[in-house]
Amino acid sequence: MPTGGKADWLALRLRQAIADGRLAVGSRLPPTRVLAAELRVSRGVVTEAYRRLTEDGHVEGRRRGGTVVVAAPAVPPLAPTGTRPFRRPLTVTGDTVDRAVPGARFTTGSTADRAMPGALFDGEPGADVFDALRAIRVRVDFTPGQPDLAAFPRAAWLRAERAVLAELSADNLGYGDPRGAPRLRRAVAGWLARSRGIRVEPEEVLIVAGTAQALTLLHPVLRADGIDGVAVEDPGSLGTRQHLRNGDLATPPVPVDDGGVRVDALRATGARAVLLTPAHQFPTGVVTSGERRRELLRWAQDGGLILEDDYDAEHRYDRPPVPALRALLADRVCYMGSVSKLLAPALRIGWMVPPPRYRDALTDAKRFTDLGNAVLPQLVLARLMESGDLERHLRLLRGRHSRRRDAMIDAVAEHLPGAIVHGAAAGLHLTVTYTPQVPDTELAAAALARGVKCQPLSWHRQLPGRPGLVLGYAAGPPGVIAEGVAALGEALRELA
Amino acid sequence: MPTGGKADWLALRLRQAIADGRLAVGSRLPPTRVLAAELRVSRGVVTEAYRRLTEDGHVEGRRRGGTVVVAAPAVPPLAPTGTRPFRRPLTVTGDTVDRAVPGARFTTGSTADRAMPGALFDGEPGADVFDALRAIRVRVDFTPGQPDLAAFPRAAWLRAERAVLAELSADNLGYGDPRGAPRLRRAVAGWLARSRGIRVEPEEVLIVAGTAQALTLLHPVLRADGIDGVAVEDPGSLGTRQHLRNGDLATPPVPVDDGGVRVDALRATGARAVLLTPAHQFPTGVVTSGERRRELLRWAQDGGLILEDDYDAEHRYDRPPVPALRALLADRVCYMGSVSKLLAPALRIGWMVPPPRYRDALTDAKRFTDLGNAVLPQLVLARLMESGDLERHLRLLRGRHSRRRDAMIDAVAEHLPGAIVHGAAAGLHLTVTYTPQVPDTELAAAALARGVKCQPLSWHRQLPGRPGLVLGYAAGPPGVIAEGVAALGEALRELA
Numbered sequence: 001m002p003t004g005g006k007a008d009w010l011a012l013r014l015r016q017a018i019a020d021g022r023l024a025v026g027s028r029l030p031p032t033r034v035l036a037a038e039l040r041v042s043r044g045v046v047t048e049a050y051r052r053l054t055e056d057g058h059v060e061g062r063r064r065g066g067t068v069v070v071a072a073p074a075v076p077p078l079a080p081t082g083t084r085p086f087r088r089p090l091t092v093t094g095d096t097v098d099r100a101v102p103g104a105r106f107t108t109g110s111t112a113d114r115a116m117p118g119a120l121f122d123g124e125p126g127a128d129v130f131d132a133l134r135a136i137r138v139r140v141d142f143t144p145g146q147p148d149l150a151a152f153p154r155a156a157w158l159r160a161e162r163a164v165l166a167e168l169s170a171d172n173l174g175y176g177d178p179r180g181a182p183r184l185r186r187a188v189a190g191w192l193a194r195s196r197g198i199r200v201e202p203e204e205v206l207i208v209a210g211t212a213q214a215l216t217l218l219h220p221v222l223r224a225d226g227i228d229g230v231a232v233e234d235p236g237s238l239g240t241r242q243h244l245r246n247g248d249l250a251t252p253p254v255p256v257d258d259g260g261v262r263v264d265a266l267r268a269t270g271a272r273a274v275l276l277t278p279a280h281q282f283p284t285g286v287v288t289s290g291e292r293r294r295e296l297l298r299w300a301q302d303g304g305l306i307l308e309d310d311y312d313a314e315h316r317y318d319r320p321p322v323p324a325l326r327a328l329l330a331d332r333v334c335y336m337g338s339v340s341k342l343l344a345p346a347l348r349i350g351w352m353v354p355p356p357r358y359r360d361a362l363t364d365a366k367r368f369t370d371l372g373n374a375v376l377p378q379l380v381l382a383r384l385m386e387s388g389d390l391e392r393h394l395r396l397l398r399g400r401h402s403r404r405r406d407a408m409i410d411a412v413a414e415h416l417p418g419a420i421v422h423g424a425a426a427g428l429h430l431t432v433t434y435t436p437q438v439p440d441t442e443l444a445a446a447a448l449a450r451g452v453k454c455q456p457l458s459w460h461r462q463l464p465g466r467p468g469l470v471l472g473y474a475a476g477p478p479g480v481i482a483e484g485v486a487a488l489g490e491a492l493r494e495l496a
Numbered sequence: 497m498p499t500g501g502k503a504d505w506l507a508l509r510l511r512q513a514i515a516d517g518r519l520a521v522g523s524r525l526p527p528t529r530v531l532a533a534e535l536r537v538s539r540g541v542v543t544e545a546y547r548r549l550t551e552d553g554h555v556e557g558r559r560r561g562g563t564v565v566v567a568a569p570a571v572p573p574l575a576p577t578g579t580r581p582f583r584r585p586l587t588v589t590g591d592t593v594d595r596a597v598p599g600a601r602f603t604t605g606s607t608a609d610r611a612m613p614g615a616l617f618d619g620e621p622g623a624d625v626f627d628a629l630r631a632i633r634v635r636v637d638f639t640p641g642q643p644d645l646a647a648f649p650r651a652a653w654l655r656a657e658r659a660v661l662a663e664l665s666a667d668n669l670g671y672g673d674p675r676g677a678p679r680l681r682r683a684v685a686g687w688l689a690r691s692r693g694i695r696v697e698p699e700e701v702l703i704v705a706g707t708a709q710a711l712t713l714l715h716p717v718l719r720a721d722g723i724d725g726v727a728v729e730d731p732g733s734l735g736t737r738q739h740l741r742n743g744d745l746a747t748p749p750v751p752v753d754d755g756g757v758r759v760d761a762l763r764a765t766g767a768r769a770v771l772l773t774p775a776h777q778f779p780t781g782v783v784t785s786g787e788r789r790r791e792l793l794r795w796a797q798d799g800g801l802i803l804e805d806d807y808d809a810e811h812r813y814d815r816p817p818v819p820a821l822r823a824l825l826a827d828r829v830c831y832m833g834s835v836s837k838l839l840a841p842a843l844r845i846g847w848m849v850p851p852p853r854y855r856d857a858l859t860d861a862k863r864f865t866d867l868g869n870a871v872l873p874q875l876v877l878a879r880l881m882e883s884g885d886l887e888r889h890l891r892l893l894r895g896r897h898s899r900r901r902d903a904m905i906d907a908v909a910e911h912l913p914g915a916i917v918h919g920a921a922a923g924l925h926l927t928v929t930y931t932p933q934v935p936d937t938e939l940a941a942a943a944l945a946r947g948v949k950c951q952p953l954s955w956h957r958q959l960p961g962r963p964g965l966v967l968g969y970a971a972g973p974p975g976v977i978a979e980g981v982a983a984l985g986e987a988l989r990e991l992a
Contacts, residue, residue, distance in 0.1 A: 025663070025679075070663040071662075071663045131674065131863070134670070149667070149669040154664075157661065158657065165650045165653065166650075168521075168567070168650075169567055170645040172521070172842060174645055174841050174842060175626070175630060175642070175841045175842070176841075178627065212866055216864060216865050216866070247864075344670070345669070345867075346670060346671070346870060347870055348867065348868070348869065364623055367623065367627070368623075368708065368742050368743075369708070369709060369865065370709040370712070371841075374705070374842060374844040374870060376842065376843070376873065377872065377873065
């Protein structure tokens with residue numbers, strides 16, 4: 001092979017190692033001399049491969065720091081399988097690499113092979129199951145619950161941050177209002193009015209570090225109000241259920257049908273509070289019907305409390321989102337939302353609009369928990385909301401996500417014949433149920449072994465029901481989605 | 497008065513209103529026509545005053561948005577008192593102003609006059625006392641616990657943020673490691689080794705939202721370990737004591753003398769855990785002696801747990817800071833630090849190095865509390881630590897703070913004869929005790945009425961002791977410090 005061809009080949013392999021995390025951002029590539037000796041190629045081949053990675057922005061030369069990985073590609077390139085052109089496996093050496101990935105090796109198999117996917121899906125999932133699943137690098141990531149992160153508006157964020165830093169008074173850098181920066185509370189009130197039909201004063205908005213924190217703050221407040229359990233939808237989010245249980249709250253299940261949560265069954269539990277995802281039920285995607293909304297509000301007026309998790313309602317494709325329940329019954333609904341599905345989960349910014357009687361206790365809880373969210377990102381987000389940048393971003397996302405959703409629906413029709421697709425009207429994921437008597441945890445494990453990550457529907461159930469998969473479609477382009485669903489089809493056929 | 501003189505005068509008044517928050521950042525100035533009519537001056541006077549504020553960066557003209565306040569001066573200009581040249585009080589109108597400061601008026605008195613300072617210092621301080629004190633705008637702010645915020649390295653922060661956004665992979669914008677971004681954990685491990693003598697692996701570092709959150713995460717972990725009380729220093733931080741009590745932990749007091757906390761008294765409480773500020777005791781400023789450190793470590797080896805709050809140890813002026821206790825006894829010390837005193841409290845970033853046996857439980861607690869700190873600011877901070885920018889900033893702060901400390905010591909000698917200054921070797925505040933039989937809450941209230949904000953020492957005591965004031969010197973230049981201490985002297989003479 002000519003030097004150019006070998007360099008091409010080595011650059012491709014290195015890109016893959018960066019993409020799937022074997023070479024983490026921040027780690028150092030081996031010195032060219034060392035790698036050339038390892039691979040028994042000329043040093044020129046390695047230098048040339050490093051040059052290509054530098055040009056496409058993956059690595060950066062630092063004089064004494066060597067060559068360092070600075071960025072991973074948004075979407076891992078699909079690896080051709082079965083090729084093994086290195087004469088022997090290459091152990092990557094160097095401090096940083098060793099620390100990031102102990103014993104890291106270039107291999108051609110999937111990283112998932114080494115992660116014991118079976119164990120992950122065995123038995124009752126623990127509190128760290130999402131961390132464990134996230135840590136596994138794969139070809140195709142169908143994990144539900146995040147938008148297309150490659151679309152994050154980096155330029156707009158930086159522009160807004162520059163403006164915030166320029167205009168900020170020194171006072172704003174001290175300890176702040178635990179309820180959130182006044183400017184963001186105003187911006188969120190405006191956002192909720194425009195996009196969710198909720199009319200609130202900024203004083204009613206509490207800025208929190210996402211919905212997980214909203215629940216943490218609620219636990220003691222609910223218990224002080226005599227509430228020792230929160231009914232949950234079934235199917236319904238495993239993460240939410242784990243969270244409530246961690247707060248010593250029981251989670252009686254209430255079945256969901258095509259109209260939403262069944263209010264007769266809710267009444268039968270005797271629970272005084274219920275956690276709902278009414279705009280786009282997780283994971284079934286059901287949009288609560290008008291009739292069911294009226295029933296729910298009657299239940300709440302009789303003394304029930306609704307915790308409304310409005311996690312992805314802005315992502316509605318065919319018509320405007322239904323208004324939040326909070327818009328109809330302020331006193332009996334505690335509303336929760338965040339930017340996790342609008343911008344990025346990594347920002348850890350969300351908001352609550354609690355019933356007035358809980359407001360002071362929640363402020364105290366937020367103060368003790370962390371004295372309030374960090375101020376700079378709050379002000380940056382406020383500017384993005386005020387300037388219309390966030391609305392523009394959401395429009396861009398909607399277009400992109402709806403094409404990916406359509407690609408997934410088509411691929412399911414082609415590769416999983418007989419499967420039923422649920423919840424396509426909104427959101428960032430589909431739920432697919434299927435008939436063969438294959439437990440969905442086994443299917444998810446087999447998919448992971450094929451380099452496709454998704455969640456089994458049974459994780460999100462307390463009551464028995466059909467097996468299925470919860471498939472996020474926001475992260476990858478249509479081609480990758482089709483490839484991933486094809487792999488699911490293969491896995492299912494093999495197991496059935 | 498000529499037009500120029502009136503414009504000067506109006507510009508000064510507007511600057512004061514911006515400085516003390518009556519005109520909040522983000523609020524709109526009245527239209528020139530309206531203000532001119534209100535003041536019965538020509539419109540040219542108002543236009544000229546607005547032009548001056550625009551030139552010095554306080555306000556900005558926005559075409560349809562009118563003239564908007566964009567920045568408050570770092571240090572409020574001292575108002576000449578007693579002048580009242582407006583013919584009648586001016587009611588500022590306009591949506592934003594009304595919302596920010598209901599019924600805002602230009603008056604020549606101090607804002608504190610209207611805040612009922614007496615009530616604030618009456619009785620046992622509640623959980624919101626620091627919020628209430630912070631909300632009062634004054635001429636001179638001696639609130640302890642924050643560095644010079646005007647020195648915040650805005651340019652370096654923005655530069656680092658740009659680099660982070662450029663090199664970030666999309667993966668990093670998803671849900672992250674609840675223990676913190678690996679890159680920051682590495683940077684913090686390096687920082688602790690260089691500046692605090694603590695050798696830890698990055699895996700031992702847990703990134704949290706400041707020390708308040710560290711305590712929140714610890715509460716259930718301590719209780720699960722059978723610990724139902726945490727002994728505290730006396731005098732010792734009121735905020736910390738409130739926090740522990742909110743977590744249902746008892747806080748038996750242990751006296752502090754010139755060597756630090758008294759270990760014999762600590763043994764006598766029978767408490768299994770103690771919260772200490774050994775590098776620079778809050779609020780007395782005592783640096784724990786070598787002898788006392790050895791005694792403490794013996795106590796810990798006998799089964800005691802030390803919660804080490806290392807809140808401002810980096811600010812040591814005359815020689816290098818003493819190493820952290822954690823450096824000596826990893827198994828029995830839970831170390832806590834943050835950037836609140838290094839950069840700004842508003843960032844809400846801190847770290848813990850817990851004893852190994854608590855690590856998993858704290859990770860679970862952090863996950864449930866907020867799924868981990870926001871990622872972008874973690875990566876920005878990591879860059880500032882790696883690049884040396886943070887160390888350069890700390891050197892700059894040390895020089896500036898030591899001049900301010902000296903100015904405060906001089907002013908105390910001049911205006912508070914007979915008072916004793918404690919804890920000048922390090923930190924960002926002094927504690928001053930005095931002999932006259934004036935309760936320090938009364939003195940603090942009288943100071944607030946004079947436009948000087950500080951904390952009474954008795955807030956930070958459970959045991960009886962001499963009255964005193966806790967005076968932060970980091971926020972203002974020497975001239976303002978001298979002026980503020982002079983006002984304290986006047987107040988004390990009047991009350992004695």
